[in-house]
Amino acid sequence: MPHNPDHPPAKKFKPGSPFFRIDKKPGMLLPRKENASVPIDVQRKNLPIYQAKSQLINQLRQLHNAVLIGETGSGKTTQIPQYLYEAGIGRQGIVAVTQPRRVAAISLATRVAEEKRTQLGKLVGYTVRFEDVTSSETKLKFMTDGMLLREAIGDPLLLRYTVVVLDEAHERTVHTDVLFGVVKAAQRKRREQNKVPLKVIVMSATMDVDLFSQYFNKSPVLYLEGRQHPIQMYYTKQPQSDYLQAALVSVFQIHQEAPASHDILVFMTGQEEIEALARTCRDIAKHLPDSCGPMTVIPLYASLPPAQQLRVFQPAPKGCRKVILSTNIAETSITISGIKYVIDTGMVKAKRFNPESGLEVLAVQRVSKAQAWQRAGRAGREDSGSVYRLYTEDEFDNLIPMTVPEIQRCNLASVVLQLLALGIPDVMNFDFMSKPSPEAMRSAVEQLDLLGAVGRKGEQVTLTPLGKKMASFPLEPRYAKTILLSPDFQCSEEVLTIVSLLSVDTVLYNPPARREECLAARKKFTTSEGDHLTLLNIYRAFKKVNANKEWCRENFVNSRNMSMVGEVRAQLREICLKLSMKLESCGSDTGSVRRCLAHGLFMNAAELQPDGSYTALDTHQPVAIHPSSVLFQAKPAYVVFNELLHTSKCYMRDLCLVDADWLVEAAPEYFRRKLRPTKS
Template identity: 75%
Template structure:
């Protein structure tokens, strides 16, 4: 991002200037509530809006099998309802499970509730996320990602360990949450039919559009909680902003020069590259500001950050320094970042859409919905009165879609069970024929999760130097295999398959991948571009691939991703003859179609 130090960006626009205008017309935004002071945990719990409705809420939930609960951001619903149920003896026969869309939310919420209950994390209160289980036989309040509960349901469809399941942040409509609706509804019905301990389901949302949730769970009652803990002022821009990144930069330093250092800032961006670029620019500009402005601690937050790096956002900035958190929509819900007084909302989000015709997942920047905008503004009022600067006009806000399109309508069918795509399963099943089941199982396992590679921009050269030790000229799949072999030898088995290894000869591994993934092949064209053989789509090698600088004649890819171009990701060098060998009739049909 270009610097603009002359004049300092912060001096361009002020809240009282034509750049921002305070909105006083929107209902429900300025809610009277006492300011936050340094008080104990017990006192804080009693100050939450939900506390006044505690008795009534418990009595209602006790009588219901299903309930849909609506409470504004900051009302206390996520941390308090599980505790209220446990304290009232509801669901004590088993575990009260609380699902979250994101791991950082599950971890931070469990830590907060353990603090409020004055217990060691992992005892009464625990959490389970991928690769980390902080629970014990004593755990009764269990926070987890929705994907982890789905995984448990594979082995225990009735979810017999649980007496209450709380599906939190249901308005986000993630694929996993939507699938869980069906899982818990089926478990609830079957447990009743089999005279087992009933399962109580509580759906929690921060938005008012919950009729679908109520209808799906047998027209269950909707419980409303009015009030937010602290007031929030909303500012809009006077004119539409052509460059929301520049507007965000200006807003950050405008606040930094005028507000007390203890007032932290949360900025909503769209992705890792944007965040890291803005972080570098902020750090650079802050070094050249007058001493009166004070130092600035810039902390990024996005999904591909390692867990330990994500948790840095909860650490206070050094004394006298302002914390500026640059985040994707990962910070929209559930998590409370202490000290946040200002929210800067760019109004943009990066989202995937799946095209079933082409098989492409398109990742594009788009406008947020109104529901997302309100969620973002709510981050400013978690601990005290706050302000939200929306980098778009009020008219632009009015034209936003009311709700975000659910992920299940935007994502590919492989999203929930990525290992079980037709292509991956076929590759795995035929791998014994090529004496490389061990390698193929490893590769498919590595591809079934988010990228195992972390690329901190500040250490780019170090990362590349280390990665060179594992790079294979035969592609990304072989590179992943090298990395895993260096980390740990494969152990265990699947489907009683004979795990025979090809050892150092990886030709059979690539031939096996060709037989399983032949529909994901692309061929080099005379002009240097690539065309996918199945769809005839023009594609390119993703810059992150180890084959990016090469021009192999024929490659396989694990997925297509459309951003500025249609990119192939996770590539493998193959021989065109192997593809013909794998599916001769398929390629004959393709050849006939091309000629006709």
């Protein structure tokens, strides 16, 4: 797809409105303004939810299940746990409040501890990966949904808890979706076994109310008012063939008409188009007449270094307009105050999964209505705002109502393994709120079967002892398997490092502007054995210089992600020790590391063809070496790889050179079917 239109957008820019005004659907709602000078207990009483306090307490005391609908700003997340505690509800145990994100869990716990005037970690605490700030006194516990799920593996009835609050349920993360089933089952079993009852409160924004209520035994829905500021909606008159061009026009239209203090937030799909549009905006802004004020354009996306991300919070100089070009990171994860205008391209980049091919595709697609509302809500948090939707109202009406839950578009191997570890008897018929397709479930079981994690008797799937061990690692099953195999090859220390490197965001910086320098620096670590061992070399060098930051800069290594590797590695190593594994280092015998990787990743193997192309051994589809691989120029006969990425071709990413014999010895049955006779 050509990215550059024939004419640079700058020349196409014509002032004038492609929009018309629509005076309907006002009233998104917005969080309250923080005011440090107001005492904390007064702030609590000023929240909209306070009016409903006694009524809420009465209801929640009686109900086993409740669905609580309330927009941001109602105060539900900070207040409900305190109301429960103050009313003595569930005091025999702990009230757990789950969040999809770590930062949210931590900041909510901090806030509630402040409100209760206690030290964090006493009455109020939090638990996220690598951090547990709780004690025996903790009664209100904020945690990530993934963390509660992990805990459930050791305690499927969640007996430490009397109340579980599943917050931000509308986001439908895989973890929340699995938790729905886990808490529902725990609730039922505790009732059957005459144990202390478990209260389940689902908290969500406005959507999906019926689904939640239906699923939790037709539980009552309680509505909470939020604080709203009106929002003015604009739609385009005509469908836009080029949303980038439309975004550009809109930015400058607003820039010409609105006071400079009004910030603009534009929702786009990815790094590349954001950087391109940022350049174009800056170019045009330079050549505008003096009647237009200056403009500062700030890109925002997850892979941006943290220091640059912080720029979005700095106010623009007086008289200068702030324009933020963002991915959907600004939908939920990063909240920027002072946004008066939102421009919504209506597009998003999202992952899809094809269970038949096992392929994940990252594709630009239309947002859902729910997502469009979420984006709109980011306008005018403190005051009224405007939203420019770069699509027609008809197009809006035709958007799907809700984003497809993640559980219906991802590889389910880890989910199925976790369900089995939770002791769910009939995994194939697990009570999901939104069932994944049977093909996706079957494909997951098949993968686990190949890894030796499950056994099958007819329809019944059971966990093997190996599978049980695999489930104790917070990793994708194939990586857990690779670690568990590593003692056989006397290279556990190396494999732990490699798997840790693979389970954090990339540790390699690749600034396009300094490409040559970057390649030169990386050359020192490159080995013809492949990407895994190149990464291992980098980690070893990093350790040798004691994690020196200067060294990281010189070698284009992301020091923050590299420290994370250390944390992950320590956690994985701890689990190995608990499993009484013998951990050895193979030193310079890197062949044994590759052999171990071949045994763990044999399902992801590819074979060189006589014409120089590659074929994946399991599906026989054509694949290619990704140009970012150190093996890109090489033509190894056999490789294993971490993942397939479908973009312009089907690319293998992160490759390791292997022997065909190793693959056969890893899975003789499997390869008898897959391997073709080697040609000379």
